[in-house]
Amino acid sequence: MxxxxxxxxxxxxxxxxxxxxxxxxxxxxxxxxxxxxxxxxxxxxxxxxxxxxxxxxMKWSITIYAFIYTFTGMTVLVFAIELQQAITNRGNMEFADAIAGLKGFLVLFVIYALIALILYTIKKFIGKR
Known part of the structure; x- marks a missing residue:
């Protein structure tokens, strides 16, 4: 880093x-x-x-806006943490750490999106009956 x-x-x-x-x-x-x-x-x-x-x-524009805003905030946060580690010498300042943190958010968001999509599909399917 x-x-x-x-x-x-x-x-x-x-x-x-x-x-x-x-x-x-x-x-x-x-x-x-x-x-x-x-x-x-x-x-x-x-x-x-x-x-x-x-x-x-687009249909889910608020969700997309929320994701973009959150991802931007998370990007700032992970780099702030890495800089803090460099300044205080408490931990290793590595670019890979920042990427790992962002991957964590992305993986959990994809899980959320899949669950939401499944629930939405079930709701639409039940609503048609």
Whole structure:
């Protein structure tokens, strides 16, 4: 996990240097963060908005929204736990641990979805009689 974070930091530093050279601007970190995060955030917003408009038309849209929100929260949580382990030296900071935690959520969610689908199918079948 530490190697992954160091790689990501190196990539961000390279992008910082490339942007400064491309535009001939010498932005501070705050200025660079303002523009890059602002632009990435707006692009992400429009993509998410479009996708959520499509999801809105689906039968179980609230379930899909709840899953997306929960998965996003779980992703933040598992990486926060891994960072906390690195800072406090209580446990090993490993990317595989974060993935294992997210797999746990996904497996339990699939079990829930299958049970819900079975119950829904039974309810529909009984309702037709």
């Amino acid at each position: 530490k190697d992954f974070i160091m790689l990501m930091a190196e990539i961000v530093n390279e992008i910082h240097d490339i942007l400064n050279e491309m535009f001939g601007l010498h932005m501070t970190d705050k200025e660079l963060h303002f523009w890059v995060i602002g632009i990435v955030g707006m692009v992400t917003f429009f993509i998410v908005y479009f996708l959520f408009k499509l999801i809105e038309k």
